[in-house]
Amino acid sequence: MTGYRVSDVMTRRVVYLPAETTLDEAATVMREADIGDVVVTDGANLAGMLTDRDIVVRAVAERANPSSTTIGSITTREVVMIEQHATAGEAAALMRERGIRRVLVCDSDRKLVGIVSLGDLAMQLDPQSALSEISEQSPTV
Template identity: 60%
Template sequence: MTMQTVRDVMTTNVVYLPSETTLAEAARTMREQNIGDVVVADGPGLTGMVTDRDIVVRAVAERCDPAATTIGEIVTRDLVTVRPEDSIHTAALLMRDQAVRRVLVCDDIQGLVGIVSIGDLAEEIDPDSVLGGISRSAPNN
């Protein structure tokens, strides 16, 4: 049995938005793309990541105007990364240790090549678990 790697489960369709994007625009993009995060990039470098939860907890709960507040104002700059060849168990342990639900997948040549979520790992590590079942379910729009 071969060890499953991050490359086997990562999402390669990474959505990038500039930091001046409003929260409302970012939320619409997430809804249209059926994703829970966007990578914030200004030019060639990564600024950070914003998740749907960030929008709610850091902005909406603080009564920020989603039409006027930008993702650059709430971006998470401390990014947790793994390599494509890392095992999925290594990624899961890192998520646990860093208390994050997503990690960026980076290599030395291309830089950012994907994202792995806790749901991606749950489907692979324990597909019969409740979390694995939830992760496989179609989203409720």
């Protein structure tokens, strides 16, 4: 695992949505882009990160109205970042330590350049693992 850098395994395409976006709009964007997370913005500022799990646990399970509830009201505001030149092992250790599945990736100027997930690590580092095989599959609709 130490031979790979975060930049080797991360997803470079980051999708940004404003905090005013409704849950149903965000879910549609995630489905169409085949992603499980978006970066939430407040104007030009990073407001947090929203995952498909956040939508389920913080909104659907609480019976929030998806057409009127905004992603800003349920987003995770405390984001965890790692520098793109860190090792994949350091990223995995950070995820384990924080109990998270995704980490934002930044350059040396702290500019966002990607996202690394447990699935990204699994697909690159252990392609035969069950997590890797599951992460590779397209969701069934």
